[in-house]
Amino acid sequence: MKDKxxxxxxxxxxxxxxxxxxxxxxxxxxxxxxxDKYEDNLKAAMEEKNVKIGVTDWHELVNDExxxxxxxxxxxxxxxEMTEAFLRAGKDVLCEKPMALxxxxxxxxxxxxxETGRKLMIGQVCRCTPGFIAAKELVDSGKIGELFFVESxxxxxxxxxxxxxNWRMTPDRNGFIGGGCHAVDLLxxxxxxxxxxxxxxxxxxxxxxxxDDCTVAIYKFPNNVIGKVFSSIGCRRRYTMRSVxxxxxxxxxxxNTSPSITLFSRDVALSDGSxxxxxxxxxxxxxxNHNVNxxxxxxxxxxxNGEDMPVTSMEGASTxxxxxxxxxxxxxxxxVNIKYPTV
Numbered sequence: 001m002k003d004k005x006x007x008x009x010x011x012x013x014x015x016x017x018x019x020x021x022x023x024x025x026x027x028x029x030x031x032x033x034x035x036d037k038y039e040d041n042l043k044a045a046m047e048e049k050n051v052k053i054g055v056t057d058w059h060e061l062v063n064d065e066x067x068x069x070x071x072x073x074x075x076x077x078x079x080x081e082m083t084e085a086f087l088r089a090g091k092d093v094l095c096e097k098p099m100a101l102x103x104x105x106x107x108x109x110x111x112x113x114x115e116t117g118r119k120l121m122i123g124q125v126c127r128c129t130p131g132f133i134a135a136k137e138l139v140d141s142g143k144i145g146e147l148f149f150v151e152s153x154x155x156x157x158x159x160x161x162x163x164x165x166n167w168r169m170t171p172d173r174n175g176f177i178g179g180g181c182h183a184v185d186l187l188x189x190x191x192x193x194x195x196x197x198x199x200x201x202x203x204x205x206x207x208x209x210x211x212d213d214c215t216v217a218i219y220k221f222p223n224n225v226i227g228k229v230f231s232s233i234g235c236r237r238r239y240t241m242r243s244v245x246x247x248x249x250x251x252x253x254x255x256n257t258s259p260s261i262t263l264f265s266r267d268v269a270l271s272d273g274s275x276x277x278x279x280x281x282x283x284x285x286x287x288x289n290h291n292v293n294x295x296x297x298x299x300x301x302x303x304x305n306g307e308d309m310p311v312t313s314m315e316g317a318s319t320x321x322x323x324x325x326x327x328x329x330x331x332x333x334x335x336v337n338i339k340y341p342t343v
Contacts, residue, residue, distance in 0.1 A: 122316025205234025
């Protein structure tokens with residue numbers, strides 16, 4: 001194993017540069033090259049991050065034998081082609097969420113991963129968010145008893161987040177798949193894979209967008225747990241992913257923008273030694289709602305240590321399976337059984 005892995009980052013957006021910084025921060029990684037199709041963006045990022053190699057065509061990096069791994073931070077519709085090309089060229093890949101825009105494309109990415117023997121991680125960054133990590137630890141430890149209801153919301157106004165060349169506005173990119181997948185993945189991570197979904201959607205805010213901008217979905221999770229996701233890309237409010245986990249002995253209320261999460265529990269003593277599940281207990285957490293640095297850390301550490309990816313392609317594809325079934329349910333107006341990847 002090399003002393004340092006040479007990493008290339010594709011995409012010089014704000015998120016792309018966060019990933020670049022994560023690579024720079026890792027003592028076992030070297031930010032070897034970057035790519036952006038717009039030369040001005042590329043040159044600015046090269047100067048800011050002190051990178052010597054920059055290209056406007058990602059194909060130029062595919063067969064560069066000096067590159068060990070690639071981080072793909074590009075519009076969603078480009079993920080499959082780029083991921084498959086780099087995997088076939090012998091590079092490991094961290095691909096940002098959503099993995100792809102439908103399950104069939106995800107399954108093809110998984111087949112290429114299997115055929116090449118390379119590793120593919122999907123960047124579901126909520127799994128690196130301190131508040132959500134703390135919530136999962138409380139649930140897993142039994143502090144709130146047995147789960148019976150879970151919910152999460154992705155409330156994010158996209159008026160000023162259309163993306164370069166308005167890539168978020170393409171008809172094949174439903175806002176629930178592109179953004180709501182964050183909430184879906186969070187609930188899957190904590191409550192398991194839902195088996196069916198009943199969803200409703202409407203289109204009242206972003207009228208110039210080609211898809212519905214609000215979706216509410218009800219899921220049937222394992223162990224008879226009920227779940228709900230609310231997703232809006234047109235809401236008039238500050239961004240939030242407020243999430244609540246209800247158990248038989250307590251409740252966790254959290255989001256990804258607050259310095260603490262709230263715990264109600266029959267099993268945790270208050271400061272005066274009493275037990276009162278109606279009194280909130282604040283659990284301090286770091287505020288880091290796009291903890292890309294941790295995402296890069298776990299990706300590189302897994303490569304160095306020869307371990308499985310923390311968020312496998314199966315996990316990324318399963319989240320897309322749920323998101324696509326949700327859009328289907330809202331479209332056809334009936335409950336849909338969720339089909340998971342079979343690769």
